[in-house]
Every structure is written in structure tokens, then in C-alpha cells.
Amino acid sequence: MLDETAFDLRKYLRRNSASVTVWIALLALILFGLMRYDNFGSAYNFSSFLNYNAMFIAIALGMCFVIMTGGIDLSVGSVAAFTSVVAAYLSPYGIQVALPGAVLAGVGFGAINAFCIIILRIPPFIATLATMLAAKGGALVISGAQTISVDWGSNFTKLGMGQAFGLFPWAIVIVAGLTLALWLVLERTTIGRTVLAIGGSEDASNLMGLKVNRAKAFVYLLSGGCAGLAGVFLASGFGAGQPLEGIGWELSAIASVVVGGTLLTGGMGSIPATVAGALLLGLVFNVLNFENGQGTISFSAYWQMVIRGGFLFAVILLQSRVIARQQKVLG
Amino acid sequence: MNALVSMSGIEKSFAGVPALSQANLEIAPGEVHALIGQNGAGKSTMIKVLTGVYDRDAGDVHLAGVPSRISTPREAQESGIATIYQELNLVPLRSVTENIIMGYEPKRLGFLVDWREGNMRAREVLMRFGIDIDVTEPLGNFSTAIQQLVAIARAVSLDAKLVIMDEPTSSLDASEVEVLFGVVRELKKQGVSVLYVSHFLDELFQICDRVTTMRDGRTVSTRNVQDTTKLEMIADMLGRNKDEIAADGLTDFAGAKAKKGDIVLRADSVSTGPRLTHFDLTLHRGEIVGLGGLLGSGRTEAARALFGVDGKRSGAIELHGVVGQPSGPGDAIVNGVGFLTEDRKAEGIIPDMSVRENMTLALLPKLASRGQIDFAREREIVQAFIDDLGIKAAHMDQPIRELSGGNQQKVLLARWLATQPDILILDEPTRGVDVGAKREIQSFIRSYVEKGFGVVLISSEFEELVEGADRIVVMHEGRSVKELTNPGVTENILVRALAHHEEGTGSWNAQ
Ligand SMILES: Nc1ncnc2c1ncn2[C@@H]1O[C@H](COP(=O)(O)OP(=O)(O)OP(=O)(O)O)[C@@H](O)[C@H]1O
Numbered sequence: 001m002l003d004e005t006a007f008d009l010r011k012y013l014r015r016n017s018a019s020v021t022v023w024i025a026l027l028a029l030i031l032f033g034l035m036r037y038d039n040f041g042s043a044y045n046f047s048s049f050l051n052y053n054a055m056f057i058a059i060a061l062g063m064c065f066v067i068m069t070g071g072i073d074l075s076v077g078s079v080a081a082f083t084s085v086v087a088a089y090l091s092p093y094g095i096q097v098a099l100p101g102a103v104l105a106g107v108g109f110g111a112i113n114a115f116c117i118i119i120l121r122i123p124p125f126i127a128t129l130a131t132m133l134a135a136k137g138g139a140l141v142i143s144g145a146q147t148i149s150v151d152w153g154s155n156f157t158k159l160g161m162g163q164a165f166g167l168f169p170w171a172i173v174i175v176a177g178l179t180l181a182l183w184l185v186l187e188r189t190t191i192g193r194t195v196l197a198i199g200g201s202e203d204a205s206n207l208m209g210l211k212v213n214r215a216k217a218f219v220y221l222l223s224g225g226c227a228g229l230a231g232v233f234l235a236s237g238f239g240a241g242q243p244l245e246g247i248g249w250e251l252s253a254i255a256s257v258v259v260g261g262t263l264l265t266g267g268m269g270s271i272p273a274t275v276a277g278a279l280l281l282g283l284v285f286n287v288l289n290f291e292n293g294q295g296t297i298s299f300s301a302y303w304q305m306v307i308r309g310g311f312l313f314a315v316i317l318l319q320s321r322v323i324a325r326q327q328k329v330l331g
Numbered sequence: 332m333n334a335l336v337s338m339s340g341i342e343k344s345f346a347g348v349p350a351l352s353q354a355n356l357e358i359a360p361g362e363v364h365a366l367i368g369q370n371g372a373g374k375s376t377m378i379k380v381l382t383g384v385y386d387r388d389a390g391d392v393h394l395a396g397v398p399s400r401i402s403t404p405r406e407a408q409e410s411g412i413a414t415i416y417q418e419l420n421l422v423p424l425r426s427v428t429e430n431i432i433m434g435y436e437p438k439r440l441g442f443l444v445d446w447r448e449g450n451m452r453a454r455e456v457l458m459r460f461g462i463d464i465d466v467t468e469p470l471g472n473f474s475t476a477i478q479q480l481v482a483i484a485r486a487v488s489l490d491a492k493l494v495i496m497d498e499p500t501s502s503l504d505a506s507e508v509e510v511l512f513g514v515v516r517e518l519k520k521q522g523v524s525v526l527y528v529s530h531f532l533d534e535l536f537q538i539c540d541r542v543t544t545m546r547d548g549r550t551v552s553t554r555n556v557q558d559t560t561k562l563e564m565i566a567d568m569l570g571r572n573k574d575e576i577a578a579d580g581l582t583d584f585a586g587a588k589a590k591k592g593d594i595v596l597r598a599d600s601v602s603t604g605p606r607l608t609h610f611d612l613t614l615h616r617g618e619i620v621g622l623g624g625l626l627g628s629g630r631t632e633a634a635r636a637l638f639g640v641d642g643k644r645s646g647a648i649e650l651h652g653v654v655g656q657p658s659g660p661g662d663a664i665v666n667g668v669g670f671l672t673e674d675r676k677a678e679g680i681i682p683d684m685s686v687r688e689n690m691t692l693a694l695l696p697k698l699a700s701r702g703q704i705d706f707a708r709e710r711e712i713v714q715a716f717i718d719d720l721g722i723k724a725a726h727m728d729q730p731i732r733e734l735s736g737g738n739q740q741k742v743l744l745a746r747w748l749a750t751q752p753d754i755l756i757l758d759e760p761t762r763g764v765d766v767g768a769k770r771e772i773q774s775f776i777r778s779y780v781e782k783g784f785g786v787v788l789i790s791s792e793f794e795e796l797v798e799g800a801d802r803i804v805v806m807h808e809g810r811s812v813k814e815l816t817n818p819g820v821t822e823n824i825l826v827r828a829l830a831h832h833e834e835g836t837g838s839w840n841a842q
């Protein structure tokens with residue numbers, strides 16, 4: 001009799017071969033940074049890096065769920081811009097109002113997406129593209145195309161700048177909690193497994209009697225909410241609502257998810273590897289900043305993008321090689 | 332006594348084309364009820380109307396005397412109807428366990444899925460079918476037969492009052508079918524009803540109580556299985572007189588009259604990995620060579636090796652006298668090899684394309700000159716195959732997903748036949764095809780090889796192999812262990828050859 005409870009490293013590596021690469025790449029880049037730059041491993045760099053990337057991680061987490069159903073959410077960047085303005089407007093009432101308010105606004109956009117996709121049966125790509133334009137326009141309208149300064153007197157900026165328990169920035173704590181919660185949802189709850197089943201085959205899921213629509217609604221609401229949260233981080237981290245921000249964020253999020261080994265067609269995915277993917281993407285910029293600081297070579301912002309793209313390509317190429325080899329070796 | 336299910340006067344059309352008209356079906360509690368009919372007769376549609384996949388246009392459905400309110404598959408499950416749909420509806424990317432317990436996961440604290448318990452349950456139900464596999468593996472890693480058994484296991488584990496099986500045995504071999512019958516009998520003992528759709532009429536006599544026959548969307552008769560004959564059922568299905576049919580005979584392979592030509596294909600101790608360790612085969616022009624064996628004996632793997640899907644590790648393959656394995660399917664096709672896979676859903680049909688497009692996909696290069704497709708010629712070829720194989724479609728531009736299962740299979744077969752490969756590998760070519768059509772396909776394959784082509788035939792149906800193949804290569808655990816030559820091979824001889832090696836007493840080797 002087979003014993004599936006015993007831990008089998010070969011089996012584990014084979015099942016997770018898609019996401020193993022991202023961890024290796026991340027570790028390699030961290031080691032590279034540690035060896036090459038003096039302050040790379042400083043607590044300050046560590047915490048400010050995570051703090052800045054918290055919003056990207058949040059968005060990638062929501063995107064991961066959407067992609068696992070075989071869908072896509074292009075609206076996240078604009079929604080984050082919109083909710084950063086909402087958060088800024090609500091900041092005088094304190095974090096306890098601004099945070100839920102902005103997240104709810106994000107969930108609202110998610111609800112529009114869900115409605116269009118599930119009830120009106122519009123393909124996700126088109127539905128969320130429309131929402132992306134609407135949210136962008138909406139952000140410009142409510143802000144008058146100006147950055148909206150937050151109320152520095154309230155406790156709102158603590159979120160992006162203060163420390164939890166005097167140790168970590170709040171944003172990091174919140175995102176870590178969110179990661180754990182979503183990991184649990186994916187691996188251990190019915191709705192998480194339904195998400196994966198839908199991505200594997202929506203027809204089959206329907207015929208199996210799974211609650212397909214409920215799970216699809218969940219992922220778009222979640223993605224909207226995560227974008228809302230990212231908006232809060234944006235506003236509190238920079239002290240202002242930023243209606244013009246968020247351009248291209250959806251693509252970074254998709255890249256994080258894919259680098260993390262999640263199938264773009266759905267059905268398979270990993271939460272921790274998605275976080276690793278988002279960190280990897282951010283870390284490339286961080287390393288390039290340090291490199292520029294060294295003064296030997298200097299990369300312009302444009303070149304940084306090119307380098308990041310090339311790096312991503314290399315990781316994904318490596319990933320597909322690893323998967324192909326694993327499948328060959330282990331049958 | 333109230334019938335468990337009673338459907339009456341059911342009407343259903345698709346885009347104005349009727350699929351069901353005045354169809355009636357009654358299933359008593361605890362009975363095993365067969366539903367038969369030709370490809371496209373409306374069996375699957377009838378089931379889908381009952382389980383809420385389709386809305387009916389007219390008619391009544393009662394469950395235990397009460398009007399049914401089922402309008403989605405979920406509600407059907409909740410009302411105690413568990414269904415194995417014909418197009419195996421599972422999720423290959425997800426684990427075996429998930430495919431069995433999804434929707435009914437055991438939980439801790441009311442919301443956390445208990446995987447340990449779930450894996451145990453999955454293993455337990457599979458044990459009833461004599462399957463011992465790693466249930467945490469993705470389902471797609473297993474053979475079609477295992478997948479079919481998993482679908483059955485899921486349905487059986489749902490604690491249903493009615494289990495519907497739409498062609499459950501289409502990819503099972505004889506021993507697996509026996510196991511399934513055992514499970515069906517057990518269900519019956521527990522008072523569970525079973526609605527059983529099959530083209531294997533002999534099976535019905537072993538497990539079914541009553542049989543309802545459909546023809547052209549109507550139910551034409553319901554009989555007690557004890558009081559009827561196979562001939563009578565076929566007569567009902569075809570709407571023909573049974574004496575006429577008796578005179579015609581039922582199978583039409585009547586093998587082993589081939590005039591052998593040159594050798595077109597040779598495999599010499601080919602190995603591709605643990606599942607195919609030693610495979611020998613010689614195929615001449617004008618010949619059908621069968622591959623016989625049980626589940627996991629390496630038949631499909633052998634076909635994959637010949638088609639260049641799996642690279643070989645040792646041994647030699649010779650095509651048209653030239654040594655060398657095709658480097659991949661594309662190369663195989665260029666070298667005149669065709670391969671009809673057993674998994675039509677995953678590897679075969681392109682659901683949204685039409686019957687015509689699906690059929691001529693592989694033929695396009697030959698139909699086009701300077702990038703221009705000769706549409707008139709295309710339609711001509713397609714129409715010829717539709718007529719020859721008796722494909723039931725509204726018209727050739729109908730999306731293939733709208734065809735019944737057996738008719739989709741015929742389109743795929745036509746796709747390969749149209750390209751006229753020298754060597755055609757057919758993995759279960761008549762799966763899900765009705766008795767009449769099976770016969771037509773078999774005689775079509777025979778006339779194909781008579782034109783000088785060679786066919787490698789894989790079939791779990793012993794009858795098809797024994798009657799259809801000129802020679803049968805018997806496979807066991809990844810090795811070709813014996814060769815039987817027609818005429819003179821009977822089902823008994825084949826079964827004994829298989830069993831022999833099962834017991835491990837045989838060591839004859841075709842080196
Ligand atoms: N979704 C659909 N759209 C259009 N036509 C359909 C659809 N589903 C079924 N049909 C048509 O309804 C008829 C009955 O099909 P059905 O699948 O019920 O046949 P079947 O008896 O199950 O045949 P088989 O033995 O081949 O599985 C066929 O002519 C088929 O083309």
C-alpha cells in the first residue's frame with residue numbers, strides 16, 4: 001500500500017518543479033546582492049524594500065486567484081490608483097475608516113467585473129479592460145487629476161511609514177497575514193479547490209456540481225479588494241492619493257504570478273511562489289539601484305526595464321526546462 | 332409502486348433540429364435499467380435533460396412521483412442522482428482525490444478540508460475497483476481506463492439513489508468490466524437504481540433488468556432483458572426486421588484474408604522507459620496487426636513510440652526499410668504514419684470547429700495549392716466520409732462538439748483515413764460506436780488495408796482483435812510476449828495467452 005502521508009522529496013520537487021525555480025532565482029539574487037553591496041543586507045534596506053513592494057504583492061495575490069480560474073484581471077492598476085485617492089480623502093477619519101473604505105471601493109470594482117463576467121458572460125479580458133478604463137477615468141474625475149494629500153495629522157500614514165511593534169512596517173505585517181490567509185484558503189478550503197478545478201476545466205466543474213459561479217465571483221471580488229488594499233499602501237506610503245499611478249501594474253502582477261509557476265490557463269498555482277515572484281521582480285530593481293549607487297556602471301530607468309525583462313525571460317526559460325526535465329526523468 | 336424516475340413526452344431541439352421527441356423513460360427503485368440506441372439516437376441528451384444540463388422544451392419529469400425541480404447538475408446531485416457523463420467530466424490537472432471528493436470534501440472545524448481523510452476515502456472507493464494508485468497524483472497522469480474508473484468511483488461514492496452511467500465501459504478491458512459489474516450488483520442490492528447506457532449489448536444480459544431502446548430521438552420500446560434477445564434489441568434500434576438482420580450477420584471484420592506486401596514497419600526490442608521495455612513488431616502492407624493486452628501492458632506506449640511521441644532509449648525502429656524513429660508526430664506524419672489516439676477529448680477534437688474543419692485538419696496541406704484551399708474538393712471528400720462512415724450531423728459545418736459521442740469518434744477516424752497514411756495506428760477506433768456503425772467502420776478499415784496500407788489496431792475488445800487482426804501481438808507489462816496468427820485465433824486462445832503471462836508461467840519471448 002502506498003503511503004502518501006510520508007514526505008517524499010522527489011515527489012515534492014516534481015509536483016512543485018514549476019515554482020522551485022523562482023525560489024532558486026530569488027535566493028541567488030539575494031546572495032549576489034549580499035556579496036556585492038555593503039548595505040544590501042541592512043535592516044533598513046530589508047524593511048524599506050518589503051514596505052515598498054507590499055502593494056505589488058497584494059495585487060499579485062489577487063491576480064493569482066483570478067489566473068488560477070483561467071481568467072485575468074486587467075483592472076487592478078487603475079483600481080489601486082482610484083482607491084489611493086479614496087483612501088486619501090478618507091484619511092482624516094483615520095486608518096480605521098480609510099482602510100476598509102478603500103478596500104470596499106476595490107471590492108466594488110471587483111463586483112462590476114464579476115457581474116460582467118458571470119452574469120453578462122463577457123470574456124474576462126474584455127470585461128476587466130473596460131473596468132480598467134472606467135477606474136482610471138473615475139480616479140481622474142474624483143481627484144481632478146491632482147494628487148490628493150493625506151491628512152498627516154491622523155494615524156493614516158502610520159500604515160506606510162510607522163512600525164508594528166516597533167519592528168516592521170505595518171504594510172508588511174498586513175501583507176504577510178494576507179498571504180497566510182490566502183494560502184490557507186487555496187490549500188484547505190472548498191472554494192480554493194473549486195478555483196483550481198474551474199481553471200482545470202470549467203465544464204467538468206459544472207457537471208461535478210461545484211459552485212462555479214460562487215468561486216468565480218470570489219476571485220474577482222478578492223482581486224478588487226487586493227487592489228483596494230494596494231491603493232491604501234500607495235496613499236499612506238507616499239502621503240498622497242495618486243490618480244496617475246498604477247499604469248502597467250497589472251502586467252507586473254501577471255508576471256509575478258507566471259514566474260511563480262502558476263499556469264496562465266489556470267488549474268495549477270502556488271501562493272508562496274507568487275509572493276516569491278513579486279519579490280523577485282522588485283529585487284531586480286533594488287539590485288540595479290545598488291549597482292547604480294556603486295558608481296561604476298549606471299543604468300537609466302529605461303535600461304532597468306530592459307534588464308528586468310531579460311531577467312524574467314531567463315527565469316521563465318529556466319523554469320520550462322526544469323519542468324520538461326522533471327517530467328522526463330520521473331515519468 | 333412509484334417509479335423512482337419517470338420522464339414522459341420529453342421534447343428537446345437544438346437550433347430547431349429535434350434531438351428528442353416524445354421520449355419516455357421510467358426507472359423503478361433498485362433496478363438496473365439499460366438505455367440503448369444508435370449513435371445520435373438521443374441517449375446522452377435524455378440523461379442531460381434529467382440532470383439539468385439542458386432545459387427541456389416540453390414534457391414532464393417526476394422523481395418518486397413528485398415533479399422534478401432539477402435545473403442544474405448540482406441540484407441533480409443533491410436530489411440523489413450521480414452521473415458519469417460520456418465525455419468523462421473530470422479535471423485532469425487536479426489530483427485523483429480531488430476529482431473524487433470535490434464538492435463533498437471531509438472537513439475539520441467546518442471549513443478546513445481534511446486531506447488525510449479525503450485521500451483515505453478516495454483510496455477506499457478505488458479499492459472497491461481493485462485499483463491501488465497514488466491518489467495525490469494529478470488524474471491526467473493516468474490512463475483513460477483509470478480515469479473512467481475514477482469517474483465511476485466518484486459517482487458511486489456520492490450516496491445516490493440513482494447512478495447514471497453513460498457508456499462506462501467504453502475504455503475498460505474485460506477484467507475491469509467484471510469489477511464494474513460487481514459494483515453495479517452491489518448498488519442494486521443496496522436498493523440503488525442504475526441507468527446504464529452501453530453499445531455492448533451482451534453486457535446488458537449480465538446486469539440489467541429492463542432495457543429501453545431509442546431511435547431518432549424517440550423511445551421505441553421498453554422490454555424485460557430476460558424476455559428479449561440481442562437480435563430483438565438491434566431490430567428495435569435500427570427499426571428493421573430482425574430476420575433480415577440475422578441473415579446479414581453482425582460483425583464484418585472476417586479477418587485474415589490479407590495478401591501481405593512488403594514490410595512497412597518494424598520495431599526491434601524497442602524500449603522507451605519503464606512502461607515499455609521490450610517491443611517487437613513487424614507490419615506488412617495489406618495487413619492489420621493487433622496489439623492485445625490488459626490495462627498497463629504497454630499498448631498505448633508502443634503506439635506512442637512508433638509515432639515518435641516518446642523517444643526510444645534502446646532498440647530500433649524501421650520505417651519503409653529505413654532505420655530511425657520519427658523524431659516527433661510531425662515527422663511521423665511526413666513519413667506516412669497516422670495515429671488515432673484513444674483520448675478523443677484531450678488530443679483529438681477541436682470542439683468549436685466544424686465537422687468539416689475537424690476532418691480535413693491534417694489534410695489541408697494536400698488540399699491547398701499556393702495557399703489556396705480547394706473548397707469544392709474539400710467538401711467532396713468530407714461528404715464521402717460522412718456517407719461512408721454514416722456520420723450523423725445536421726450538416727458538415729455543424730460544430731463538432733454538438734455531435735453525439737460516437738459520431739465525434741467517426742469524424743476523428745475519417746481525419747486520419749483522409750490523409751491516407753501508409754501506416755495507421757488505431758487506438759480503440761470503435762470506442763463508443765454503436766453496433767451497426769462498428770461493423771461499417773470495421774469493414775472500412777479492412778478495405779483500407781486491402782488497398783495496400785498497413786494498420787496497427789489496439790483494442791480492449793477481444794472480439795474486435797480476434798476477428799479484425801491478421802496477427803495479434805500479445806503484450807504484458809511493457810513487453811511483447813507472444814504472437815498469434817489468424818486464421819484460427821479465438822477469443823479463448825487470446826484470453827489464455829493473456830492469462831498465461833498474468834500468472835507468470837510463460838517465458839516465451841519473440842526475440
Ligand atoms: N449541444 C448540442 N447542440 C446541437 N445538437 C446536439 C447537441 N447535443 C446533442 N445534439 C444532437 O442531438 C442528437 C442526439 O445526441 P446524443 O448525444 O443524445 O446521442 P447519443 O444517443 O448519446 O449517441 P452516442 O451513442 O453516439 O453517444 C445528435 O444528433 C446530436 O448531434
Ligand SMILES: [Mg+2]
Pocket residue numbers: 374375376417497735736737
Ligand atoms: Mg451519447
